[in-house]
Amino acid sequence: ADPVKIGFLVKQAEEPWFQDEWRYAEVAAKEKGFTLVKIGIPNGEKTMAAIDNLAAQKAQGFVICAPDVKLGKAIERAAKRNNLKVVSVDDRLVDGSGKPIESIPHMGISGYQIGKQVGEGIIAEIKARKWNMAEVGAIRVAYDQLPTGKERTTGAVDALKAAGFPAANIIDAPQAKTDTENAFNATNIALTKNAKFKHWVAVGLNDEAVLGAVRAAEGRGIKADNMIGIGIGGAKAAENELNKPQPTGFFGSVMISAREHGYQTSINLVNWITGKATPPAEVLTKGMLMTRANQAEVRKAMGQ
Amino acid sequence: MSVSQLNPAAAASPLISRQWLSEYSMPLAYLVLFAVLSATVENFFSVTNVIGLMLSVAQIGMVACTMMLCLASRDFDLSVGSTIAFAGVLGAIVLEHSGSVAIAVAAGLGAGALIGALNGVLIAYLRVNALIATLATMLMVRGLAFIVSKGQAVGINDDSFIDFGDTRIFGLPLPVLVAGACFVVFGILLNQTVFGRNTLAIGGNPEAARLAGVRVERLRVWIFLLQGVVTAMAGLILASRITSGQPNAAQGFELDVISACVLGGVSLQGGKARIFGVLIGVLIMGTVENVMNLLDVDAFYQYLMRGLILLVAVLLDQLKTRGERR
Amino acid sequence: MSVSQLNPAAAASPLISRQWLSEYSMPLAYLVLFAVLSATVENFFSVTNVIGLMLSVAQIGMVACTMMLCLASRDFDLSVGSTIAFAGVLGAIVLEHSGSVAIAVAAGLGAGALIGALNGVLIAYLRVNALIATLATMLMVRGLAFIVSKGQAVGINDDSFIDFGDTRIFGLPLPVLVAGACFVVFGILLNQTVFGRNTLAIGGNPEAARLAGVRVERLRVWIFLLQGVVTAMAGLILASRITSGQPNAAQGFELDVISACVLGGVSLQGGKARIFGVLIGVLIMGTVENVMNLLDVDAFYQYLMRGLILLVAVLLDQLKTRGERR
Amino acid sequence: MAAYLEFDQVCKFFPGVKALNGVSFAAHAGQVHGLLGENGAGKSTLLKILGGQYKPDGGRLLVDGQERHFTSAKDAIRAGVAIIHQELQYVPELTVAENVLLGRMPTRFGFLDKARAHRIVAEKLAAIGVDLSPAARLADLSIAQRQMVEICKAIMQDAQVIAFDEPTSSLSHRETEILFRLVKELRADGRTLIYISHRLEELYELCDACTIFRDGRKIVTHDVMADVPRDRLISDMVGRELSDIYDYRERPHTQARLQVQGLDGKHVKGPQSFSVHGGEVLGFFGLVGAGRSELMRLLYNADARTAGTVLLDGALVATGGPADAIAAGIVLCPEDRKEQGILATASVAENINISVRRNDLRGGVFLRHKREAALADEFIARLRIKTPNHQQEIRLLSGGNQQKVILARWLAEPGLKVLILDEPTRGIDVGAKNDIYRIIHEVAERGCCVIVVSSELPEVLGIADRVIVMREGAICGELSRADANETEVLRLALPDGATPAAATATPTAPAAYIESPAQPTRSIA
Numbered sequence A: 001a002d003p004v005k006i007g008f009l010v011k012q013a014e015e016p017w018f019q020d021e022w023r024y025a026e027v028a029a030k031e032k033g034f035t036l037v038k039i040g041i042p043n044g045e046k047t048m049a050a051i052d053n054l055a056a057q058k059a060q061g062f063v064i065c066a067p068d069v070k071l072g073k074a075i076e077r078a079a080k081r082n083n084l085k086v087v088s089v090d091d092r093l094v095d096g097s098g099k100p101i102e103s104i105p106h107m108g109i110s111g112y113q114i115g116k117q118v119g120e121g122i123i124a125e126i127k128a129r130k131w132n133m134a135e136v137g138a139i140r141v142a143y144d145q146l147p148t149g150k151e152r153t154t155g156a157v158d159a160l161k162a163a164g165f166p167a168a169n170i171i172d173a174p175q176a177k178t179d180t181e182n183a184f185n186a187t188n189i190a191l192t193k194n195a196k197f198k199h200w201v202a203v204g205l206n207d208e209a210v211l212g213a214v215r216a217a218e219g220r221g222i223k224a225d226n227m228i229g230i231g232i233g234g235a236k237a238a239e240n241e242l243n244k245p246q247p248t249g250f251f252g253s254v255m256i257s258a259r260e261h262g263y264q265t266s267i268n269l270v271n272w273i274t275g276k277a278t279p280p281a282e283v284l285t286k287g288m289l290m291t292r293a294n295q296a297e298v299r300k301a302m303g304q
Numbered sequence B, C: 001m002s003v004s005q006l007n008p009a010a011a012a013s014p015l016i017s018r019q020w021l022s023e024y025s026m027p028l029a030y031l032v033l034f035a036v037l038s039a040t041v042e043n044f045f046s047v048t049n050v051i052g053l054m055l056s057v058a059q060i061g062m063v064a065c066t067m068m069l070c071l072a073s074r075d076f077d078l079s080v081g082s083t084i085a086f087a088g089v090l091g092a093i094v095l096e097h098s099g100s101v102a103i104a105v106a107a108g109l110g111a112g113a114l115i116g117a118l119n120g121v122l123i124a125y126l127r128v129n130a131l132i133a134t135l136a137t138m139l140m141v142r143g144l145a146f147i148v149s150k151g152q153a154v155g156i157n158d159d160s161f162i163d164f165g166d167t168r169i170f171g172l173p174l175p176v177l178v179a180g181a182c183f184v185v186f187g188i189l190l191n192q193t194v195f196g197r198n199t200l201a202i203g204g205n206p207e208a209a210r211l212a213g214v215r216v217e218r219l220r221v222w223i224f225l226l227q228g229v230v231t232a233m234a235g236l237i238l239a240s241r242i243t244s245g246q247p248n249a250a251q252g253f254e255l256d257v258i259s260a261c262v263l264g265g266v267s268l269q270g271g272k273a274r275i276f277g278v279l280i281g282v283l284i285m286g287t288v289e290n291v292m293n294l295l296d297v298d299a300f301y302q303y304l305m306r307g308l309i310l311l312v313a314v315l316l317d318q319l320k321t322r323g324e325r326r
Numbered sequence D: 001m002a003a004y005l006e007f008d009q010v011c012k013f014f015p016g017v018k019a020l021n022g023v024s025f026a027a028h029a030g031q032v033h034g035l036l037g038e039n040g041a042g043k044s045t046l047l048k049i050l051g052g053q054y055k056p057d058g059g060r061l062l063v064d065g066q067e068r069h070f071t072s073a074k075d076a077i078r079a080g081v082a083i084i085h086q087e088l089q090y091v092p093e094l095t096v097a098e099n100v101l102l103g104r105m106p107t108r109f110g111f112l113d114k115a116r117a118h119r120i121v122a123e124k125l126a127a128i129g130v131d132l133s134p135a136a137r138l139a140d141l142s143i144a145q146r147q148m149v150e151i152c153k154a155i156m157q158d159a160q161v162i163a164f165d166e167p168t169s170s171l172s173h174r175e176t177e178i179l180f181r182l183v184k185e186l187r188a189d190g191r192t193l194i195y196i197s198h199r200l201e202e203l204y205e206l207c208d209a210c211t212i213f214r215d216g217r218k219i220v221t222h223d224v225m226a227d228v229p230r231d232r233l234i235s236d237m238v239g240r241e242l243s244d245i246y247d248y249r250e251r252p253h254t255q256a257r258l259q260v261q262g263l264d265g266k267h268v269k270g271p272q273s274f275s276v277h278g279g280e281v282l283g284f285f286g287l288v289g290a291g292r293s294e295l296m297r298l299l300y301n302a303d304a305r306t307a308g309t310v311l312l313d314g315a316l317v318a319t320g321g322p323a324d325a326i327a328a329g330i331v332l333c334p335e336d337r338k339e340q341g342i343l344a345t346a347s348v349a350e351n352i353n354i355s356v357r358r359n360d361l362r363g364g365v366f367l368r369h370k371r372e373a374a375l376a377d378e379f380i381a382r383l384r385i386k387t388p389n390h391q392q393e394i395r396l397l398s399g400g401n402q403q404k405v406i407l408a409r410w411l412a413e414p415g416l417k418v419l420i421l422d423e424p425t426r427g428i429d430v431g432a433k434n435d436i437y438r439i440i441h442e443v444a445e446r447g448c449c450v451i452v453v454s455s456e457l458p459e460v461l462g463i464a465d466r467v468i469v470m471r472e473g474a475i476c477g478e479l480s481r482a483d484a485n486e487t488e489v490l491r492l493a494l495p496d497g498a499t500p501a502a503a504t505a506t507p508t509a510p511a512a513y514i515e516s517p518a519q520p521t522r523s524i525a
């Protein structure tokens, strides 16, 4: 048989998370002896081009985290046309009416679920610090232009509300771009408007957003003991914060395992191609809250 | 009696060779590049890959045709990326509600025409700086795309609409054929019609054009309107290819299109445009991307490579005009 | 014999009023806007908010000062966003390894100077189109930022470095003071020195400036070099504020800076620049953003509003030159 | 005979300037009507009103007895008015044919009919006597050729009214001759022609009637041009008496200060050498495209030279660009003020001070605004530059006044050793010419070298101590003031085979020397 060649397409190639996924997929490739082609697909157009490109390279299938889940049908068609097998990772692909595409096996996280873990982590810490919820303001650093961003922050907010956090205390801070500086500016304004709260918590779509919120709070004298920020991702940006000599308002980050996603999905796909096994239709992995206290264990558990 | 002191014969021969060089150096360079890549990069020279390459630049190609006119008239359009997204989203929504492909396409194209006309009126009649005017429409149209779609991709289930992006004629996908048609049509428009000549004239010297009786403002509006319509068409085709209208599609698209044009020798100072050059510019952009993916170049190094290749391309193009006084 | 036929008194009064208007209309309009917002928008007129507003535009402000020079000389720089990211990342890495703030800052500024000089040489000596040249460096520098940082944020633990972004003098954060200093320095540079005048001259007519003894190429390189250094400084300050060097910081920053300049009346055709205008342009951009967030404007409608306000601002600016037929 | 074209109390005001203040006059069909006036008198403004470019602030414009209100250039073209503007209005990237037919390109089935366009333009060019390919790009032509294209463009409109705004300012002999023949043909054809020029001899040669402007007002209309004495014209125009405009005075010459040895480069044929003495005014004459400007640009480091050296007072002048030449004390006032001279959006003061200011900076970097303003005001007064103040943007000045500003830039140089003026009096009125000639003499008297490149033969003969003639990119002869006369100079300048007799038969020749009453004194030298 031909040597196995698969593609691994991710929506934000520059993000540490996807770099990690690729890294673990490489590990799998080395172990199992197949060829891996990594392509970044920032938008729908590039996605289509990348699939064509894979076909030209005579790949037999690809793992994909699409820039938008509604690309599902297009990806399905393109794969079928080129006779490629598809496995989705991170985000589950859906068709035009929003139903998951059954023919594409999926391994992933639910943005909403991860967000919920953030919210739950915050609630637990609020309780541990014995804060009065009425005196706590919650910043949602919002970037609703990005569907996953919205899902994550919505999950977090829902978890807060479910635990009895007053909905009126939740303040949106819309960032213009997804970087720390813009999160900083957005949070600054939110803090100005709501000077009344004693304590603060912050959620956002990634570690960078929460970091911006934490820095803005520090600028106003709201330090570690009055701030709980929990990010998502757990990569270097979080590690830097958690390893600072003094604790900061950046309390922790929900870490998701790039290892399993990168490694396992590629192996599942290769097994499918070689006819060894059909991948399970859907596997959902969970994140773990990593804080100063449990950093080492979490990293180990997550296989990093 | 002769005005020029020059010996016509002596002048003619170097002139022709220089003109010939400046006319065909880009296509030639591209052919050489293509040949080299075919020989060295595995899988590059195959029907599927070449078609894939063409498909990947189909949208850029269409819009580059009108962007060329826009730049040639000394203007600038940053709003094309947003227009692509909006036309796609609007088309998808209208399709969902009306069920009629014709109405959806009409809505998308109509919206494009409106956006283009708005740009044109702002720039030509209200004399707003083109950068600011189209930056403003870029923001507003992107906002509209988000608002009408509530920030979510709008799925498309209509098969006849989706098929458009998939259908092949003589082995070539329809989007590629449409892009090809754009190059032919706008090539003719630029070189064989009064419209094209006047466009170059208002770019080269707007005052001279006005004094010669060209209706400069009206022409500007038409150019932007055309740009809007073609961009909307590209947006609808994209929506059909990706089976959804995506409000955050085509971000940064404007820079790609403008780069392709400039790479193809269109002057930002206006007055200069060659359709052939634009085609080559578009192909270079697509080829670079394609080859880097074929060679599995690391994502971070892709930035480096893209920058370098852009530089090399313009430096090569520069060489031929060297020595000439500017 | 009199040079002018006119009664000097009669001539002076309309002239002064027009000049006065064109000189101060922007600041006045901004003051009115500021007063209206202070009266109507809750929390807007408070020390914390105004300082927050200034902090939010500190980086844009610094870079806008040099971008103004760049545009005034009829050039263009798209690479500033990448340079901010790269300088921050490099500074953080060097700081990590050397432990010396001085070396880290020197490395960051040095890198900025190199990038700027590269741009300058490409544009001035190799005559590469400024858009393409700086687009290429933008890509390459961003790539370098990713490569040196392996795509990860680089943490900063040195307190003296971090303090820089936090320290306040007379209640004003240092980044704001630095931006203020930039406006003063570059204002003087533009209006009170040969450097500034020659910059405007090469923007107005490069050939005439050259024949008048301006060393056009050398000056161009200096302008870009300055731009690189100031941008790198902004990058280091950003890194200090966010206590890390982030390789994907400041994407799209270049358009913000250029818009602020153009909003402030800097002509893309070169030859025209006013430091006061740029300051106002920067403040308008920041204020719009700030007020929209204070008013809780929906993220999607923010796009719409930003576009609209950009348009209104230039249209107002346009009004005063109306009547003059070109 | 009823007037075909009539202006009635026309006014046009700009901020700070009354460009036209109640101007009335009439021009008749079958006549050439000359407009005269010093720089900034309002001549071009009047033509812009006629061409629909400006809307008058008052008064009426009548064409063929009908009152007209043009709102755009197109209206004027439709009404049969064609203008050849002072600032050439062409599209550099388009071809001759496309420029000539701009706005009126012939089509076939909606597509351009290029063959026909080329044919009709080629025919017209041939009929006029201009040897140009319709396919040539305007950017590749010399200024004179571009000017001829502009003229052809206006003629092709087949308009009843044709107005020429200083058409000869960038033409020399050959084209001037063509132009004059054309104007006369059009007059014979019954067109109404308006002709603006600062060269009196041309006006005498061509015009049937003339109107004189000063400071936006009409001074007088003479119905029969030929009857008006020259001195009367001049005094009406500039408001004072001028007997000898060249003001030539004998000066002592020192040793050779500037030595140009074997200079070679593009557009120059073979190495060229010459030298200039201190206190000497050296004239450079040649037909259009003779390479004079190119040689000066090589000397000034404006273009790269392939060989040769320039010595000033025995010292080598560095070759790093114009800045080096200026540092050595050599300055060049370029011939094309729009492309090479003015900083359009900068003020008059800025345009004057751009180069001089390097000598007078605080701490080597900071400007001295007050001194710059004072210097600008001094030159505005000395050269009678018409501007509301020194802050006016230079693009808003009349063409001749822009030229004066650029001259001021170079005359203000304190360390001046060599002054090169390329067509310095292009578009300048008689009074100002006189001012400039006086300044040239002053500069020479200080012991500097002055090189004047000019296509106006009378000017060269009138002010130069020595004349160098160039032909086809090379220096082909040199004449002392005593030997220089029009026949000799033209014999050298014309290509082999052409006789000076043929040249002197051109319209400029005999009439030209009316302007030079100083001529008899020349034999003293």
Ligand SMILES: Nc1ncnc2c1ncn2[C@@H]1O[C@H](COP(=O)(O)OP(=O)(O)OP(=O)(O)O)[C@@H](O)[C@H]1O
Pocket (backbone or CB within 6 Å): D014, D015, D017, D018, D019, D037, D038, D039, D040, D041, D042, D043, D044, D045, D046, D086, D386, D387, D396, D397, D398, D399, D400, D401, D427
């Ligand atoms: N757009 C404008 N704005 C302000 N002033 C102007 C404008 N156009 C012309 N002027 C002024 O109007 C006056 C008349 O200018 P015009 O160009 O008609 O002079 P002219 O007679 O053609 O002079 P020249 O012989 O130098 O060409 C000048 O003082 C000039 O500065």
Ligand SMILES: Nc1ncnc2c1ncn2[C@@H]1O[C@H](COP(=O)(O)OP(=O)(O)OP(=O)(O)O)[C@@H](O)[C@H]1O
Pocket (backbone or CB within 6 Å): B005, B006, D139, D140, D141, D142, D143, D144, D172, D267, D286, D287, D288, D289, D290, D291, D292, D293, D294, D295, D335, D455
């Ligand atoms: N930009 C240019 N492109 C092509 N040819 C040029 C250019 N400039 C000058 N030439 C050619 O160089 C030769 C010398 O021109 P130059 O301008 O030096 O002549 P000149 O004696 O100064 O005459 P004039 O200035 O009256 O035209 C001419 O043949 C001219 O056509």
Ligand SMILES: [Mg+2]
Pocket (backbone or CB within 6 Å): D043, D044, D045, D086, D165, D398, D399, D400
């Ligand atoms: Mg004039």
Ligand SMILES: [Mg+2]
Pocket (backbone or CB within 6 Å): D292, D293, D294, D335, D422
């Ligand atoms: Mg010349």
